[in-house]
Amino acid sequence: MTGKLVLENLKHRPMRSLLSVLLIGVPVTLILTLVGMTHGMLEDSQHRQEGIGADIIVRGSTSTSVITLSGPSIPEAMVAKIEQQPHVALAMGVVTHAVDLPLAVSGIDMAKFNRMSGGFTYLSGHTLEKPDDILIDNAYAAQRHLQVGDTLNLINHPWHVVGIVESGKMARLVVDRSVLQNLDSSTNKLSQIYVKVDKSANIDPVLEQLRRDLPNYKIDTMEYWISMFNAGQIQGIREFTVVVAAIGVVIGFAVVCLSMYMAVLQRTREIGILKSLGASKGFILGTILLEALLLGVGGTILGILLSFGSRWAIATMVPASIQMVIVPSWWPIAGLITLFGAGLGALYPGLNAARHDPIEALAYE
Amino acid sequence: MNNGDIISIRGLRKTYRVGSVEVPALRGVDLSVRAGEFLSIVGPSGSGKSTLFHIIGGLTPPTEGEVQVAGENLASMTDAGRTRMRRRTVGFVFQKFNLLPNLTARDNIAVARFIAGANSKPDPAFEEVLRLLGIAERLDHKPHALSGGEQQRVAIARAIVNHPAILLADEPTGNLDTENSKAVLEILRDLNARAGQTILMITHNPEAAGYGHSTLHMRDGRIVERT
Numbered sequence: 103m104t105g106k107l108v109l110e111n112l113k114h115r116p117m118r119s120l121l122s123v124l125l126i127g128v129p130v131t132l133i134l135t136l137v138g139m140t141h142g143m144l145e146d147s148q149h150r151q152e153g154i155g156a157d158i159i160v161r162g163s164t165s166t167s168v169i170t171l172s173g174p175s176i177p178e179a180m181v182a183k184i185e186q187q188p189h190v191a192l193a194m195g196v197v198t199h200a201v202d203l204p205l206a207v208s209g210i211d212m213a214k215f216n217r218m219s220g221g222f223t224y225l226s227g228h229t230l231e232k233p234d235d236i237l238i239d240n241a242y243a244a245q246r247h248l249q250v251g252d253t254l255n256l257i258n259h260p261w262h263v264v265g266i267v268e269s270g271k272m273a274r275l276v277v278d279r280s281v282l283q284n285l286d287s288s289t290n291k292l293s294q295i296y297v298k299v300d301k302s303a304n305i306d307p308v309l310e311q312l313r314r315d316l317p318n319y320k321i322d323t324m325e326y327w328i329s330m331f332n333a334g335q336i337q338g339i340r341e342f343t344v345v346v347a348a349i350g351v352v353i354g355f356a357v358v359c360l361s362m363y364m365a366v367l368q369r370t371r372e373i374g375i376l377k378s379l380g381a382s383k384g385f386i387l388g389t390i391l392l393e394a395l396l397l398g399v400g401g402t403i404l405g406i407l408l409s410f411g412s413r414w415a416i417a418t419m420v421p422a423s424i425q426m427v428i429v430p431s432w433w434p435i436a437g438l439i440t441l442f443g444a445g446l447g448a449l450y451p452g453l454n455a456a457r458h459d460p461i462e463a464l465a466y467e
Numbered sequence: 468m469n470n471g472d473i474i475s476i477r478g479l480r481k482t483y484r485v486g487s488v489e490v491p492a493l494r495g496v497d498l499s500v501r502a503g504e505f506l507s508i509v510g511p512s513g514s515g516k517s518t519l520f521h522i523i524g525g526l527t528p529p530t531e532g533e534v535q536v537a538g539e540n541l542a543s544m545t546d547a548g549r550t551r552m553r554r555r556t557v558g559f560v561f562q563k564f565n566l567l568p569n570l571t572a573r574d575n576i577a578v579a580r581f582i583a584g585a586n587s588k589p590d591p592a593f594e595e596v597l598r599l600l601g602i603a604e605r606l607d608h609k610p611h612a613l614s615g616g617e618q619q620r621v622a623i624a625r626a627i628v629n630h631p632a633i634l635l636a637d638e639p640t641g642n643l644d645t646e647n648s649k650a651v652l653e654i655l656r657d658l659n660a661r662a663g664q665t666i667l668m669i670t671h672n673p674e675a676a677g678y679g680h681s682t683l684h685m686r687d688g689r690i691v692e693r694t
Contacts, residue, residue, distance in 0.1 A: 103574075103581035110569035375565045378526065379579045379625075380554030382547070460526045464565065 104385070108393045111365070118361060123400040125357040126440055129350035130405020133436045135412040135426060136346050140339055142425035143204060148331040151324065153271035155219040156194070156296035157305045159327050160184070160312065161320040174198075174283070174291035176319065181295055187311060189304040192218055195292035197282045201256055201275065205242070205423055208273035209282030218298050219271055226250050227265030230278050236261035237276040239269035242422035257285055274422050296324075347439050354401070354443025358394045362451040366390065373455050374463025383456035390455055394448030395441055402437040472535075473632055473665050474500035474523060479532035481518050481688075492518040494688035496532070502632070503663040505656065507670055507679030515688040516669045517637060523667065524557045524635050525549035537632040554583040558626030558634045562641035564618040566610040572621040573606040576628050583629045593628060600624055600654060616647030623654060627664065634658070636668040640675055652678045 112119045162175035174197050184193040197209035212230055215221070222229075225240055227250035236254060238246075243266045248254060254261045261277065283289050297312070299305050305323055312321045366373070373386060413426045481493040493515045500506055508516050521527045523536055528549070534541040537556045541549065559565075566575045580586065597603045600620040610618050619639060626634055636655060640648035656678050658664040668679060676682045684692040 103578055106574060107567075107570065107578060110574075114569040371565070372567055372569075375567055376578075376582070377550070378524070378553060378559050378565070379582045380550055380552075381582050382550050385582065461521055464561070 126401025127404035131408040134409035138426040142427040158297035160295040192298040198293040207275035209279035222267035351443040355447040358447030370466040377460035390452035398444030473502040475535040507676035510685035514685040558631040560636040562638035
């Protein structure tokens with residue numbers, strides 16, 4: 103009966119109910135979108151690192167987190183030195199230059215890249231041939247509406263788009279390494295060195311040897327490096343998520359508090375009627391809380407549905423810059439955050455309603 | 468309290484505080500009502516009729532005096548105790564019907580049973596009462612789709628669904644035309660005669676007051692005459 107009473111109350115003012123659900127749904131979408139972006143961008147980076155086909159990565163001494171890009175600091179001569187190590191099949195130096203964050207252009211040695219990764223899959227055009235040539239992946243081409251033959255201005259330099267490749271290897275923007283080194287005034291310097299070992303059983307011995315020989319560099323297996331592309335491993339992401347969740351609670355609280363406060367005002371006489379029938383304070387409070395929780399559940403469902411819309415919008419408008427994935431494990435978390443805010447928001451109007459004097463409530467016009 | 472008295476009131480006073488001003492609504496009321504009695508209460512506005520009803524119905528506590536209703540002392544009762552008493556001991560019928568607008572007539576009756584902790588489906592005898600009230604075919608309509616007379620009959624059904632010891636009717640015909648007023652008064656008299664339902668009815672209408680066994684006249688917070 104309580105459920106019926108609450109449902110009929112929600113149906114009686116459909117616009118209020120729908121607006122409340124919509125406003126509660128917005129922070130749910132916000133939470134799920136930001137969590138989905140964090141996961142999506144890290145998964146995308148992880149995927150592109152995996153696509154390189156290396157076993158070990160050597161980073162400069164100034165390199166810190168996976169999402170920071172430090173300047174080229176590794177002498178290029180290190181590549182030859184690493185290749186002389188036993189069991190090292192191939193070493194490839196890469197220069198990375200941030201453009202419009204989180205996008206970066208990578209300068210590579212195309213011959214070595216082809217040997218290490220198996221090469222790019224060309225959707226149109228061909229490989230780098232001239233100094234000003236650039237390869238872009240299909241996501242960047244879609245985002246910037248570029249085709250083979252177009253000119254692309256990056257780092258104050260006009261590049262000639264010669265090929266569009268399938269995304270998933272190394273970077274979205276690829277140029278010749280020496281050209282990028284010259285533009286960066288970092289001739290003979292590298293950002294990372296990727297190392298391919300002859301047999302997987304030799305990865306650990308090679309890693310240990312490199313760490314002994316190059317104590318000032320950060321050297322890890324690619325497996326470990328890729329595992330670092332994890333929201334929990336990146337400083338600030340957890341705090342950022344907590345802040346977004348707190349915003350969700352505040353918005354849910356404010357929306358429900360306002361909505362239920364108005365509802366209680368409009369239903370003063372009905373509360374008086376229920377009290378005249380012997381309804382306890384707990385019953386009155388319970389109906390208000392249940393109504394708020396139903397609005398919260400509706401908002402959560404709508405928020406989840408809208409997050410699919412967010413993913414579609416992001417994938418359509420900025421497929422190269424931002425990637426968003428749906429993270430179903432966050433649905434119950436976002437739901438609980440919302441229900442907590444909704445429950446909190448319903449407490450004040452609910453207690454207000456429960457404390458109504460029945461005689462005054464019955465006389466309310 | 469005499470044997471057979473369902474209401475026994477001695478020295479009842481009720482004072483409301485409006486800001487810093489104390490407003491006496493009842494100034495010493497003594498009243499006995501036998502079980503099965505149909506008592507009409509008349510008097511001008513501000514005479515204390517409604518306040519007396521609200522105290523007997525457990526909607527507000529007395530300021531002073533002894534109030535026994537169906538064997539329970541309301542003067543010493545807590546707010547929660549008066550809430551419990553309203554579930555089964557008294558039933559209210561109001562001038563403005565006071566049905567829950569979002570629920571059908573059937574659900575308006577069911578909600579009273581639910582709050583009282585009873586099965587939401589009324590007993591078979593009550594189905595007969597619904598037929599006598601003439602609303603059996605209108606139970607699936609919401610109040611806005613019912614006439615005033617029908618709404619008041621639903622309100623009466625809701626008030627008696629838990630078989631309360633006392634039915635308190637506050638100007639039950641105040642918003643009805645002559646025909647519907649007569650029908651509602653007949654229903655109340657029938658309930659009293661057939662089921663022995665104790666009824667207290669506030670009215671401004673002398674003709675309506677005539678439906679009771681006796682009439683209580685109130686003025687300035689006191690009972691001035693019982694005829």
